[in-house]
Amino acid sequence: MSALTKAKGFKKSRAGTYLSIGTTAFGALSIIKQARKARTESDTLLLLDAVVSAAAIATGLAILVRELKRVGDDDVLFG
Template sequence: MSSTVAKAKGFKHSKPGLWLSIGSSAFGVVGIAKDVKKARLENDTLMLVNAVVGAVALVTGTALLVRELRQLGRDDVLLG
């Protein structure tokens, strides 16, 4: 079982794993867009602020994943 856990942890930091994470983040945009639309329709400032903070977190997380993907690409070139 420990080898399965190790493989899963390794997948998270592999190119396919990073692309999957970036793709999952893209689906988060849909939820945030719905929250923003609902907040505007209801004139709910607090809900709008919550959606904006969520959007910022999503953008930051995606930027971190892209940076890790680029670093992984650089490491592959150096090793290859």
């Protein structure tokens, strides 16, 4: 298998899935910051936006964890 073929399959690999989980979790930090700002300013609309965004991140993480479980042990990029 060529290196180019391996690189194309990275997103569906175990390592790529871990990277996606990490970047998605990192995005949660900005949502937490947004929620704190909304609470201090008593901005209901901004708080609602933070809650909806947090739900989207939680759903995205759940999908990535499910995908991680689907990746078999035959992953050539991870170990």
